[in-house]
Amino acid sequence: MTSSRRNFFWSSLTGLGASVGASLVGRAALAQDPQPQTSAPTQQGYTPVRTLNGVTLPYEMKDGVKEFHLTAEEFEHEFAPGSVAKCWGYNGRTPGPTIEAVEGDRLRILVTNNLKEHTSIHWHGILLPSGMDGVGGLSQPHIQPGETFAYEFTLRQHGTHMYHPHADEMVQMAVGMMGMFIIHPKNGEPKSIDRDYVILMHNWALHPGTYRPDPAVMQDFDLWTFNSKVFPAIEHMVARTNERIRIRVGNLSMWNHPFHLHGHQFHVTGGDGGRWPEAQWRSEVTEIIGVGQTRDIEFVGIPGDWAVHCHMSHHTMNAMGHEIPNTLGVNQAEAMQKVSALLPGYMAMGENGMAEHQDHSGHMKGPKNTLPMMMGKGPFGNLEMGGMFTVIKIRDDQPTGDYSDPGWYKNPQGTVAYKVSGPKRPSKAAPVDHSKMDHSQMDHSQMDHSQH
Amino acid sequence: MTFLYRLTITSALALSLGACATVDQKAAFDGVRTTIGARVNQDLIWRHDTATDAEVAAKVDALLANEIALESAVQIALFNNRALQARYAEIGIANADLVAAGLLSNPVLDIMVRPTTNPASGANLEFGLAQSVLDIFMRPARKRAAQADFDRAQGEVASAVINTVAEVREAYVEALGARNSLRVVEEVYAAADASRDMAAAFHSAGNISDLQWAEEQALTEDTAALVDDAKLKAVETAEALAALLNVDASALKLPQQLPALPQSDPSIANAETTALEKRLDVAAKRKAVTARLETLRLKTSWRLWHEAGLAVSAERDGDKQWAIGPTLSLSLPIFDQGGPEVARAAAEVLQAENELKNLESHVRADVRTALAKVETARRQAERYNKTILPLKQDILRLKQERYNFMLIGVFDVLVAKRDETSAYMNYVNTVRAYWLARAELANAIGGAPIETPSTANGEKQ
Numbered sequence A: 001m002t003s004s005r006r007n008f009f010w011s012s013l014t015g016l017g018a019s020v021g022a023s024l025v026g027r028a029a030l031a032q033d034p035q036p037q038t039s040a041p042t043q044q045g046y047t048p049v050r051t052l053n054g055v056t057l058p059y060e061m062k063d064g065v066k067e068f069h070l071t072a073e074e075f076e077h078e079f080a081p082g083s084v085a086k087c088w089g090y091n092g093r094t095p096g097p098t099i100e101a102v103e104g105d106r107l108r109i110l111v112t113n114n115l116k117e118h119t120s121i122h123w124h125g126i127l128l129p130s131g132m133d134g135v136g137g138l139s140q141p142h143i144q145p146g147e148t149f150a151y152e153f154t155l156r157q158h159g160t161h162m163y164h165p166h167a168d169e170m171v172q173m174a175v176g177m178m179g180m181f182i183i184h185p186k187n188g189e190p191k192s193i194d195r196d197y198v199i200l201m202h203n204w205a206l207h208p209g210t211y212r213p214d215p216a217v218m219q220d221f222d223l224w225t226f227n228s229k230v231f232p233a234i235e236h237m238v239a240r241t242n243e244r245i246r247i248r249v250g251n252l253s254m255w256n257h258p259f260h261l262h263g264h265q266f267h268v269t270g271g272d273g274g275r276w277p278e279a280q281w282r283s284e285v286t287e288i289i290g291v292g293q294t295r296d297i298e299f300v301g302i303p304g305d306w307a308v309h310c311h312m313s314h315h316t317m318n319a320m321g322h323e324i325p326n327t328l329g330v331n332q333a334e335a336m337q338k339v340s341a342l343l344p345g346y347m348a349m350g351e352n353g354m355a356e357h358q359d360h361s362g363h364m365k366g367p368k369n370t371l372p373m374m375m376g377k378g379p380f381g382n383l384e385m386g387g388m389f390t391v392i393k394i395r396d397d398q399p400t401g402d403y404s405d406p407g408w409y410k411n412p413q414g415t416v417a418y419k420v421s422g423p424k425r426p427s428k429a430a431p432v433d434h435s436k437m438d439h440s441q442m443d444h445s446q447m448d449h450s451q452h
Numbered sequence B: 001m002t003f004l005y006r007l008t009i010t011s012a013l014a015l016s017l018g019a020c021a022t023v024d025q026k027a028a029f030d031g032v033r034t035t036i037g038a039r040v041n042q043d044l045i046w047r048h049d050t051a052t053d054a055e056v057a058a059k060v061d062a063l064l065a066n067e068i069a070l071e072s073a074v075q076i077a078l079f080n081n082r083a084l085q086a087r088y089a090e091i092g093i094a095n096a097d098l099v100a101a102g103l104l105s106n107p108v109l110d111i112m113v114r115p116t117t118n119p120a121s122g123a124n125l126e127f128g129l130a131q132s133v134l135d136i137f138m139r140p141a142r143k144r145a146a147q148a149d150f151d152r153a154q155g156e157v158a159s160a161v162i163n164t165v166a167e168v169r170e171a172y173v174e175a176l177g178a179r180n181s182l183r184v185v186e187e188v189y190a191a192a193d194a195s196r197d198m199a200a201a202f203h204s205a206g207n208i209s210d211l212q213w214a215e216e217q218a219l220t221e222d223t224a225a226l227v228d229d230a231k232l233k234a235v236e237t238a239e240a241l242a243a244l245l246n247v248d249a250s251a252l253k254l255p256q257q258l259p260a261l262p263q264s265d266p267s268i269a270n271a272e273t274t275a276l277e278k279r280l281d282v283a284a285k286r287k288a289v290t291a292r293l294e295t296l297r298l299k300t301s302w303r304l305w306h307e308a309g310l311a312v313s314a315e316r317d318g319d320k321q322w323a324i325g326p327t328l329s330l331s332l333p334i335f336d337q338g339g340p341e342v343a344r345a346a347a348e349v350l351q352a353e354n355e356l357k358n359l360e361s362h363v364r365a366d367v368r369t370a371l372a373k374v375e376t377a378r379r380q381a382e383r384y385n386k387t388i389l390p391l392k393q394d395i396l397r398l399k400q401e402r403y404n405f406m407l408i409g410v411f412d413v414l415v416a417k418r419d420e421t422s423a424y425m426n427y428v429n430t431v432r433a434y435w436l437a438r439a440e441l442a443n444a445i446g447g448a449p450i451e452t453p454s455t456a457n458g459e460k461q
C-alpha cells in the first residue's frame, strides 16, 4: 500500500469525506453504495434501515407477494483500500443485501446458486414452515450450482434477524456468505425510531499476503469486521441531537463481541428472539453480542463524535502477529549495530509502546494485500485503531433524514481535555485545529481506485 | 701375436656392439615432457643439479609472490613436489638399464699356469678368451625388452605428473572451498550473535525468560563451534595443498572464494574412447603387454639354448709349442628344455592382457562417473544460484516486510537471515563439488589443460 493511499484514509477521517457523504472511503465506496444520502419513512410507515457500507435488497410486488432475489456468487471484496480477497456472498457483496420487510408480508425469496458447490439459505430466527428453514439435507434438497430455488413464507413476527447458508456452512460463512433480515412491526414502533442502523459482525482469516479467507481457522482471525469492512473503511453513523437511534447488531463470527458505545447509556431493546417488552429493557454501555445472536440497542443522541466499537481490544486491530516477542521496554540500541549490518532497513520498534507503529507503517513496506495493524486519523491525531471500530457523529444541526457526513465535531469552548503541564511539544505534534487543516499536501491524483 | 690379434678383434667387436656407455639422462627426461604433451601446460623441470635447483627455487618464489591461481599452484607442484622429483629419478634408472641392455656381456679371459716337475720345460701355460655367443644373438631382442621397460617407466613417470596435477587441483579446490565456507559460517555466526545480543536486550528488559535466554545463548555457542570446525578445515586443506606444493602454508596467498562455474562444461567427444587413447596408465599397461610378448618370443626362440660359449684358447706344453684353437661350450637341452620358462612367460602375457582389459573397463566407468558428477554438480550449483538463493533472499525480504507490520519478531527475521546464509553455504558446497568433479573428469580422461575460470564465484548479496 502506498503512503498516498494511507493519506487518503486519514484525509477521509480528517473531514475531507464530508463532501461525499458518511462513507469513510469516499466516492469509491459510493459507486458501490446506492443508499441515498437522505431518506424518509416508507409507505408502510417504517424508517428504512441503513446498513453501514451496505444496501437494502429491492423487491418486486407480484400478486401481493414481495419477491426478492439473492444470487450466491464469488467476487472480489475490499475490506479497506489495500486489502481485497476472493469472497463469497450475495449479489456481489458481503454481507449480502439486507432484506427489509414488514410483519405480515408474504415473501418469496428466489435464491440462485452461482457457486461451484451446492448451497441453501437458512432464515435465522424467523418463524416459518419447517420446509422453508433452509437446512440443506434436513429441510430441503440442496440448491445445486446453476439452480434457483424459491423460499416463500409469511412474516409472523418482527425483529432483527439474519440469513446465512446451512450447507457447507463452515466454509461458506467463513468466506462471507451472510446477511441481515429486518422485519418491522406492522403497527409501527412504540417509540418511533429516527435512525435505524444495521451492523453484522464477522471475522476473517485473511492471512497477511493472501487473497482468500481461510475457512479452516477457528480462533486466530486476522480481520474483525462490521459489515465486512474494517476501520477506517467502515462508514460513520450520523444522527441529529435528541433523535432516537437504533443500532441492530448481528454476530455471525466465531467470537462473542462486547459492543460498546461511547457517550451514551443505551437500552437493549430486543434480540433475534424478538422485541423485548419495555420492562425488560436494560440500560447498558456495552452489550455482548454472542455468536449467532442479534441485539437491538436504542438511545437518544447526544451531540459529539462518539466511538462505537467492539471492546475486545484485539478486535480493533487489523492483522498483527500474536506470537511476536514483547518489545515493550526493550532497548535495542546495543544490539542494533550487529543487526543493522545484517538486515539493512531494520528498524527497532516498540520499546515505549506500539503507537509509533501507525506512523512507521506509513513508510515501511508490509506484506502485499495487508493492512497496517492500526490506522485512521482524527482531528487530534492518529486513532491507532482497525477492525471493529467506527464513529457516530451526532450534531445539533444535522437535518432530519440526512446521512451525509457533517465533518468532525466542533467542541464547544472549554469542553476538550487540555494540557496543564509538561514539556513543550514540537510544533509538528501540536493539536490539530480542524478549521485550519491544510489539505493541500494530500496528493489525490495518486489515489488508486482501480480495485473498486 | 695371433693371440693378441684375436683378442683385439674380439674387443673391437664387443665395443662396436654397444660399449659406448654414455647415459643421456636429459634426453630421457625430455621424453617424459613429450609423452605428457598437451595434457599439462606447465613446465617440467628435473632438479638434477644444484644450478637447476637454485633456478627452479627462484621461479617458485616468484610464483608465491602473487595470489595463487590454480595454474600457478600446479606449476609450483611440478617444480617443487619432491615425490615427483623422486619419480623423475626413475627415468634415470630406467634409462641406465636401457643402455646396459645394449651392452654385450664382457668376454672372459682364462689364464692357467701349471709349473711342471721338469724345470727345463718350464711352466705349462694356457690362455682362453670366451664370449657368450647367445648373448650376442639375443642382444637385439633384449634391447627391445629393455626399451619397452624404459617406455613403461617413462609412461609411469608421466602418469605421476598427471596424478600430481590432479591432486593439486583437488587440494586447491578443497582449500578454496574451505576458506569460502569459513567466511559463510562466520556470517551464520554473525546472525546468531546478533540474535543473542537482541535476546540479551529482551532478557534484561524482563521480556524473555531465563529459559529462552539460555536457548538463545546455546544456539549462538553451537554456531561458534561450527566456526571452529570451519577454521580447522581451512587449515587442514591449506596445509594439504601446501604439502603438495612443498611450501609453507603461510606462504600461500589463496583467493577467498572458489571461482564461479564457467558458462558451459567442456564438451568431450567420445569421452571413453578419448580416455583410452590418452590415459597414460592404459598406455603403460599396453606396453607391459608388448614387453611380455617380446619376452615370450625370446624365450620361445631360445628355449633349448641356455648357455653357449665360444672361446679361443692357447696352450703351451712342455715342448714349448703353442697350440691354439677355438672352444665351444654348450649347455645340452637334455633335462631342461626351457619349457618352464616359456610357460612362465606365456602366463605373464595372459596376466598383463587381463590387467589391461580390467583397467580399460575401470577407465570407462571412471569417465562415465566423472561426467555424471560434473553434470549433477552443475545442475545443483545452478539450482542454488538461480533458484534457491534468490528464493531465500525473497524470504528474508518478505519476513522483513512482516516484521515491519508487527506480524513477526526480530528473531524470526534473523533466523531467515541465517537460513539465507546457510543456503549460500550449500551453494558454495555445490561449486566445490563441481570443481572437484571437473578435476576428476580431467583425470579420468587422461589429463586436460587447466581452464582459467574468468569470474570469481559471485559475492553473496
Ligand SMILES: [Cu+2]
Residues within 6 Å of the ligand: A224, A255, A256, A257, A258, A310, A311, A312, A315, A388
Ligand atoms: Cu470483538
